[in-house]
Amino acid sequence: MGDCSFILLSGGIGKRMQVNIPKQFLLLGGKPILVHVLEKIDTIDSIKEIIIPSPKEFIEKTEEIIHNYGFSTPIFCIEGGETRQESVYHALKSARFDQVIVHEAVRPFVTKEEFSHLIECGNESATYGLDIPFTVLEGKNFIENNLVRDQLINIQLPQKFNRKKLLYSHECAREENLEFTEDASLYFHYFKSDIKVLKGSDYNIKITKPVDRKIAEVLYKEYILMEG
Numbered sequence: 001m002g003d004c005s006f007i008l009l010s011g012g013i014g015k016r017m018q019v020n021i022p023k024q025f026l027l028l029g030g031k032p033i034l035v036h037v038l039e040k041i042d043t044i045d046s047i048k049e050i051i052i053p054s055p056k057e058f059i060e061k062t063e064e065i066i067h068n069y070g071f072s073t074p075i076f077c078i079e080g081g082e083t084r085q086e087s088v089y090h091a092l093k094s095a096r097f098d099q100v101i102v103h104e105a106v107r108p109f110v111t112k113e114e115f116s117h118l119i120e121c122g123n124e125s126a127t128y129g130l131d132i133p134f135t136v137l138e139g140k141n142f143i144e145n146n147l148v149r150d151q152l153i154n155i156q157l158p159q160k161f162n163r164k165k166l167l168y169s170h171e172c173a174r175e176e177n178l179e180f181t182e183d184a185s186l187y188f189h190y191f192k193s194d195i196k197v198l199k200g201s202d203y204n205i206k207i208t209k210p211v212d213r214k215i216a217e218v219l220y221k222e223y224i225l226m227e228g
């Protein structure tokens with residue numbers, strides 16, 4: 001299996017969570033959310049380095065947490081950008097391996113198996129995705145367009161790409177001043193095909209809003225019971 005760089009996005013500042021510390025540092029089961037993800041990554045042999053882009057003011061705290069928990073995979077904390085996209089771009093420039101996995105620190109219920117299935121996709125690009133159980137239409141104050149639910153997917157991280165191709169698509173987007181909310185859309189905009197969708201899990205939630213934290217605590221208790 002090919003060697004991978006791992007980009008762990010940790011750029012939150014806690015605005016949507018309405019707390020004054022970034023959500024990746026909030027505790028879940030007594031540990032920072034970020035640590036739950038790092039513990040899983042650290043057990044995977046083909047992940048050779050972890051790059052964590054984060055706001056300059058939180059680099060020291062991130063490094064301190066990493067030091068306190070002690071991981072064996074080399075971890076590099078770098079300064080992120082103004083946007084999520086810019087943070088991925090900076091991380092891609094410092095990544096060294098052919099394949100790159102992108103994940104968010106605020107998705108702590110990702111499993112080791114989910115990372116392994118991505119790595120098993122070899123050179124193929126892949127993302128996790130979920131069917132949508134609700135209706136999504138285009139518009140804001142007025143409905144402007146219908147969308148066909150069966151043709152939509154809720155994109156979920158982690159994702160994996162060929163590093164050079166993802167870097168190329170980021171460079172094109174920068175030149176054209178285009179901003180995307182995640183990397184499958186950005187990559188697809190330039191390569192048009194070639195991204196496999198793996199079936200995601202309802203448990204792999206993104207902790208964004210205050211209610212997500214409550215859901216995470218319930219899920220965590222269930223997770224602890226399952227682990228015995």
Ligand SMILES: C[C@](O)(CO)[C@H](O)COP(=O)(O)O
Pocket residue numbers: 084104154155156157181182206208
């Ligand atoms: C990547 C993502 O989690 C897919 O659901 C989402 O687009 C990230 O959005 P954010 O605004 O960067 O939290």
